[in-house]
Amino acid sequence: MDKYETRRLALKAFIDSLGRGGTAQVASRIGKDASYVSRMLYDEGKPGRKRIGEDTLEALARAYPEKFGSSISVSPVPATETAGDYVRVQHLDAEAGMGEGRINDDYPEVIRSMDFEPAYIRSVVGFVPPPGRLILITGRGDSMIPVIQPGESLIVDTGVAGFDGDGIYLINTGNGQQIKALQDRGDAIYVVSANAGLYPAFPLPAHALVAGKVYLRNRIDRLN
Known part of the structure; x- marks a missing residue:
C-alpha cells in the first residue's frame, strides 16, 4: 500500500x-x-x-x-528547494473556481513547479518569501476571462490573509476557493469578475476568507 x-x-x-x-x-x-x-x-x-x-x-x-498531525507523516521540504540560488514554487493539489459553479473540463496540471531567480521574486512580491509560501494553483471557470483563462496556472502568495489593496485574490466565500478581483469602492470591498456581464460585482461577505493574493499568471499559447 x-x-x-x-x-x-x-x-x-x-x-x-x-x-x-x-x-x-x-x-x-x-x-x-x-x-x-x-x-x-x-x-x-x-x-x-x-x-x-x-x-x-x-x-x-x-x-x-x-x-x-502525527499519524501520517508530512514530507519535509527538500533542501534543494530552500537553496539561495532560486525560489521554487510548487503546484498545490487543488483548484480554484472562476465562476459560480464548477465546469466539467478537468484540465491537467501540466506544470508541477517553477523555479525563479530570487531577484525576480523580490521585484514582484517585494521580498523573498520562505519555502512553501508561494504556490501555483489552477483556475477553473469563465468569470475572469479574458484576464485569466481556464486552466492557467497562477502564482499565489498565501501569506496575504486579508485585503491588501486592489488586486486579484484567492478567496473563499463559502462555496470553495475562487479567483476573484477585490476592489475598494469606498462603501465596501467588492468581489469583482472580469466577465462582469455574467457575474455582477457584490460586497465581500463578512464571513469570507482571503487565502492569498495572485501575483503572476502563467500563460502558454500554442503558435503552431
Whole structure:
C-alpha cells in the first residue's frame, strides 16, 4: 500500500466518523470544494480521482492536528528547494473556481513547479518569501476571462490573509476557493469578475476568507 492509499483510507475513516455532512465540514476547514474532497476518497483507478498530496496533507494536519498531525507523516521540504540560488514554487493539489459553479473540463496540471531567480521574486512580491509560501494553483471557470483563462496556472502568495489593496485574490466565500478581483469602492470591498456581464460585482461577505493574493499568471499559447 503506497502513501497515497494510506492517506485516502485515513481520511475516509475520519470523514465517516464525522457522520452526515462530514465531507463538507472537512472541505470547509481545508479550503477546498466538497466535490474535490469527495474525489480524494475515490478508489484508485476511478476517473476523476485526486491524490492527497503533500500540500493537502499539510492542510489536513493544520485543521485536524490530533488526527493528521502525527499519524501520517508530512514530507519535509527538500533542501534543494530552500537553496539561495532560486525560489521554487510548487503546484498545490487543488483548484480554484472562476465562476459560480464548477465546469466539467478537468484540465491537467501540466506544470508541477517553477523555479525563479530570487531577484525576480523580490521585484514582484517585494521580498523573498520562505519555502512553501508561494504556490501555483489552477483556475477553473469563465468569470475572469479574458484576464485569466481556464486552466492557467497562477502564482499565489498565501501569506496575504486579508485585503491588501486592489488586486486579484484567492478567496473563499463559502462555496470553495475562487479567483476573484477585490476592489475598494469606498462603501465596501467588492468581489469583482472580469466577465462582469455574467457575474455582477457584490460586497465581500463578512464571513469570507482571503487565502492569498495572485501575483503572476502563467500563460502558454500554442503558435503552431
